[in-house]
Amino acid sequence: MVEERRVAGTTAGAAPGAEISIRGLDKSFGTLKAVDDVSIEIPSGEFLALLGPSGSGKSTVLMMMAGFEVPTGGQILIDGQDCTRLPPQKRNIGMVFQHYSLFPHMTVLDNVAFPLKMRGVGRAERRRRAGQALEVVRLSGYGDRMPAQMSGGQRQRVALARAIVYEPRLLLMDEPLSALDKNLREEMQLEIKRLHVELGITVVFVTHDQGEALTMADRIAILRGGQIQQISPARELYERPANLFAAGFIGEMNMIPANWDGSCLMLGQGERILPPESAFVSQPVQGSTTLAIRPERLGVVPAGTPGAVRANLTEIVYAGAGTLIIARLDDGTEVRARVPSAGLPPLSAGERIGLTLPPEAMLVYGEIAA
């Protein structure tokens, strides 16, 4: 790894990744508020994913970091320097675009050398360093080709080489893998992850694919309607979503309406549940709350087992190692359980079953599921 670092030309000593501070960032397009008071602190060398559905403002945040959009409010600091209104060409940022955006009239080598040319690096030195960058993305020997002669995955690696060739301290990626097919996407995820580790560069990665964000990022910021819902490491995001949107957006989540009377939860059909103190993500006021639980944390037991919630089995989907159980509570709420197939008693649709809710898997939110 040390060898590879030297090859990529990272300056020894100083931390290679930039420290980013985004403070109260706003962006309005007319009356539409695309980004609303977004603040993120990104430490040097972090891989941060901006995750959200389309229209959530994640791309707009990236565009403002790159300098393509001017914020209507707030600040962006890169290594302590206020870059909010700095034009893109003065930011020294690497960027990979969704559709590669390689210049079609230049060879692969000239594409990669382009940022160096713009920085006044001499021709021989340019070619040498571009060649090295191509080596880093494992495309040595492809320098003389035109971009049109490369496959999608190769093009994206050329784009990656072009983005890192001048050793930027920050790399922005705008859904860089969405144009690739599934196998290539997984390969590129590992490739990008490897580069991040080797170069120690700070990466901000925009995606709408939660799997991609969970696999690659150190931390994930979930956006919705221009606002940050949660910024957490992948595991925390999955195990303890900050609100119901985050809970529903990442993975599968059962959301059971319940009534909080100040001491225990009452389900619609009358069962009383006493969640542990730690289950309360947000403190409910008395009245309607939501009890959330991941399908793989539920257990299936015979009806009438003490402590189990009664339900009607509506569907069993056998899928090899695991089985998906879809059941309905008496108040009509659908609940899904993913249980190991081994040891599951024979069940049939319409049967009365019991569902166990382990206390440590319970999450209680003081809001009602939409």
Place this chain on the structure above:
Amino acid sequence: MTLSAFFQPNGRRLSSAGIVLLMAPFFMLIAFAFLYPLLSLLSLSVTEPTPGFGNYAKILDNPVYGKVLLRTLWIAVLVSALSLVLAFPVAMAMVSSKGPMALFITACVLLPFWSSVLVRTAAWAVLLQRNGIINSALQFLGITSEPIRLLYTQGAVVVAMTHVLMPFMVLPIYGALRNIPADYGRAASICGAGPFRSFWEVTFPLALPGVLGGVILVFLTALGYFITPALLGSPQEMMIATLISQQLREFLDWPFAAALVGVLTLFVTAITLLFSRVFRFDRMLGGQL
């Protein structure tokens, strides 16, 4: 085989017989209204008044004709260059504007097509005449003390032809620019290119097929242009089209006029071939962006 079978789509392409059928009316028109008159005219140039290349020798003998040809080429070059310089910014403005503004600019570019060339040329005659607005303005500003000769000069011809032919330059460049994804400009700037370098390194090279298309259209049209030089040009500084017309109508020397047409045709063909050879025109147009 029924007629409809020719047009049965084979994948997304028509059968070659279908293509021949689609092109047939156009080819028939070309053959009847262009090739036949041209060839009969050209044959006139080598058969009358005596068989041989006498008419062509006459062109070479008198330096006046060579001068006319050179002047025509020069004016065509000037008009093309001027159109390019004026058209490129307009095309860029068209591409980067949207909504009502885009509509307005497009209308401005296409407006000349709604009036006849004759009207537009006559408008320049009005502007450039002795007592016209330009001479009045020059005198009012104290730049000249008396009216200067603007009409019936080579300058008048170049300005008016540029005005008439500029849309043919704008449209191909607009087409090429519109095909350049916005991300290319962004990629260039994030790579460190300022607006100026971004233009010369990325935008302009990618717009080159449109530029060449526009230059060929304007240059070749300018070579054979008649109305504007005839109305605004100086009779002492003729262009080839006016010379041909003069030979036809005033001297009724059809064979000699035909020889001049032959020379013009030769030039047009040679220049087109040269362009496509030098700039690998086919490859640039077929090239993937």
